[in-house]
Amino acid sequence: MTSSHGRGLLHLAAALDQEGAYDAGSYVERARLAERGGLDFVTLGDTFARPGPDALAVLSRIAPATARIGLVPTVTTTHTEPFHVQAAVATLDWVSRGRAGWQIDVSTTEGEARLFGRRHAAPVDELWHEAGEVAEVADQLWDSWEDGAEIRDVATGRFIDRDKLHHVDFTGTTFSVKGPSIVPRPPQGHPVRVIDATEGHARRTAARHADVALVRVASAAQAAAVREQLRRTASEFGRNPDSLRVLASLLVDLGDGEHAAEPGHGGGGPRQSAQGPRYRGGPVDLAELIATWHTNRVVDGFHLTPTEPRRDLERLVNGTVALLQHRGLFRTFYPGSTLREHLGLAKPANRYAVTGATSWTGATS
Amino acid sequence: MTVRRPSRRRIHLAAHFPGVNNTTVWADPRSKSQIDFSSFEYLARTAERGLFDFFFLAEGLRLREHKGRIHDLDVVGRPESLTVLNALAGVTEHLGLAATVNATFNEPYELARRLATLDHLSGGRAAWNVVTSSDAFTGENFRRGGFLDRADRYTRAAEFVQVTRKLWDSWTADGIPRPFAHRGRHFDIAGEFTVPRSPQGHPVVIQAGDSDEGREFAAATADVVFTRHGSLEAGRAFYADVKRRLEKYGRGPDDLKIMPGVTFVLGDTAAQAQEKAYRIRRQQVSPQNAILALEQIWGVDLSSYDPDGPLPEIDPVAEPGISQGRTRRGDSVVIAEKWRALSKEKGLSIRQTVIEASGRQSFVGTAEAVAAELDEFVQRDAADGFILQPLITPGGLDEFVDKVVPLLQERGAFRTEYQGATLRSHLGLPDPVRKG
Ligand SMILES: Cc1cc2nc3c(=O)[nH]c(=O)nc-3n(C[C@H](O)[C@H](O)[C@H](O)COP(=O)(O)O)c2cc1C
Secondary structure, three states, X not given: OOHHHOOOOOEEEEXXXXXXXXXXXXXXXXXXXXXXXXXXXEEEOOOOOOOOOOHHHHHHHHHHHOOOOEEEEEEEOOOOOHHHHHHHHHHHHHHOOOOXXXXXXXXXXXXXHHHHOOOOOOOHHHHHHHHHHHHHHHHHHHOOEOOOOEEXXXXXXXXXXXXXXXXOOEEOOOOEEOOOOOOXXXXXXXXXXXXXXXXXXXXXXXXXXXXEEEEOOOOHHHHXXXXXXXXXXXXXXXXXXXXXXXXXXXXXXXOOOOOOOOHHHHOOOOEEEOOEEEEEOOHHHHHHHHHHHHHOOOOOEEEEEEOOHHHHHHHHHHHHHHHHXXXXXXXXXXXXXXXXXXXXXXXXXXXXXXXXXXXXXXXXX | OOOOOOXXXXXXXXXXXXXXXXXXXXXXXXXXXXXXXXXXXXXXXHHHHOOOOEEXXXXXXXXXXXXXXXXXXXXOOOOOHHHHHHHHHOOOOOOEEEEEEEOOOOOHHHHHHHHHHHXXXXXXXXXXXXXXXXXHHHXXXXXXXXXXXXXXXXXXXXXXXXXXXXXXXXXXXXXXEOOEEEXXXXXXXEEOOOOOOEOOEOOEEEEEOOOHXXXXXXXXXXXXXXXXXOXXXXXXXXXXXXXXXXXXXXXXXXXXXXXXXXXXXXXXXXXXXXXXHHHHHHHHOOHHHHHHHHHHHHOOOOOOOOOOOOOOOOOOOOOOOOEEXXXXXXXXHHHHHHHXXXXXXXXXXXXXXXXXXXXXXXXXXXXXXXXXXXXXXXXXXXOXXXXXXXXXXXXXXXXXXXXXHHHHHHOOOOOOOOOOOOHHHHHOOOOOOOOO
């Protein structure tokens, strides 16, 4: 359905980050708006270093107020407990009925380390290596319950079939986990893992563990190059490169009119800024950019961070997305219900299940 | 018309989600998923319909094992509490939301932030049940690994709560974060908290644990104590003991609410309720569960014994570790003697003995009788309220809310509407004093 026809489906995501917002209202409102636009998912960043609520909590709060849109909080792996992290992400998948993602990130500063007092700041490559191990143990713990483990067999008095539960016995460089998880396997099997692959160390971890890689680059050529590299490295890790979606991550400032006088700063494209690649123009111009990059197979989609949270998201949905839909380039409704389905990613088979047994594979692939 | 005595003490009510424990009757055809969000939503909405103070989730961090294999007889598998409660904040409006979170396998900065976030997202309805139960078995799932001696568990928990409150107090009234630093035996941390002061200032702190250290910890730091006292006399003794401890911490008797966890069975007549309670006991103590209960005391494999036959003649071996992830209570030789005597005296089989000797439902009777009894517990200083543990997921609270709550309201013993917006206001707890 996808790559053989050249261009795959277009994937769109938006960031909900908003400084100083701690109440549920504004997050719910914007997530619903993004859902109205049929976006694949919304993200919410998180760090222990600067003001902001716990992102996974916010997206859990949003879950019952939305029905289809994917929910992708950042959850860091440096000072957190891998066992708790996987349980929380699995639970987001349960409460959202299969819409959870997890943006994996690391904490690099001594300031963050001091908030915990357990270890000092470590080199970035070590932290991303550890993040990869956390992603790996999460996968194993998500598989530690096979589908159908719960049997409720009154005759034998057994609630579960213990042969379908597995200790993972994972030993990593900085931690070990016995397992199994306390949470049964989540609806998507593995919630969708997202990694910002702009930097080198993160890029390797993304090629190995991510379902969605975000790249913050300002030009089409750069984006295409990074995508190729990610796909190649994924193959080297034994993955099918088509199981990795690469989205260009841009800040968007849609403050101008329908068409900007100088769309994309006059050059037609985004421009590097201190906060990352930034696109400034009208909603129509942005639609043009998205269509061009996507048609040329530069990327599989876009992750857009509004500069002015409400205004830009509204223009994005009512302008850019509407136009892409009108031109038949973007979905007008959600054909599936899980985030994996939106992204065209199959539900992973359970590593512990006997091949060809009960495990269900996604309808879309 | 009932005359309302203004001095009458009001009952506080909470609902425990009957997910994972050995009282949940999963064999009942009405028993639904313990993991689907719909179950949590249903029970929380029922509790809110009944004007309950809060909804309570327990925690377990490693699946229990028996004879070296994963225990498979009771309900297993639960979602992570704070994530579920954040989702429930979206489908409820007044109900308090309480998460059990272990103080040994978490870090204050992260947990303080997660709790403050829940308090913001729910408009002031968050609570934290601080537990300390942990051993090397649970520790195998965590970075910090290992375990702490009981004494250290409580000193860590006390310091944990102290640091957490410091963090909650660290933003000024006009929303400016101030740097904090803490250096103690268990924690040496510094920086800036990322969440402004939450609607309750401090989310409500609950303590569960019965030992002397546990009671002292509760008196010093908790807003609510979750206990396990089913009988009026035991409840009165516990109540008097814990309330007495408050003074030395400069606290008044109303600053700490005592809420035993209780079960209930309702019937149209007293006899019918008794019969129903016995049927439930038989479901809770399946033949397999009866043997397991015995093995936990005898410390050996008893799988060749017939649950409908007599108790083993052999003596228990004092070998710990046949069951892991669950606390064993008391001296096994003494318990075995008691059970054998009971079985001889009444001519009971293994299964009947276990049913007779182990826990039973706390309140059994007609709705009128149960309402009167609950009220009596509160008026006679055995409790400030109750954490109800329904036996069926998730419909086990329906009957209570439909039948008992109106009777409590008629007696003037329970609210007829929510008065305030926050959990603190439901519980009648004072606003926390900001330190520093
Ligand atoms: C009513 C009650 C409920 C409890 N619930 C939990 C729980 O959900 N999770 C947990 O890990 N421990 C739980 N505990 C264990 C206590 O937190 C405590 O650690 C344990 O009882 C040992 O402490 P103690 O010796 O002071 O009783 C509970 C204890 C009581 C009395």
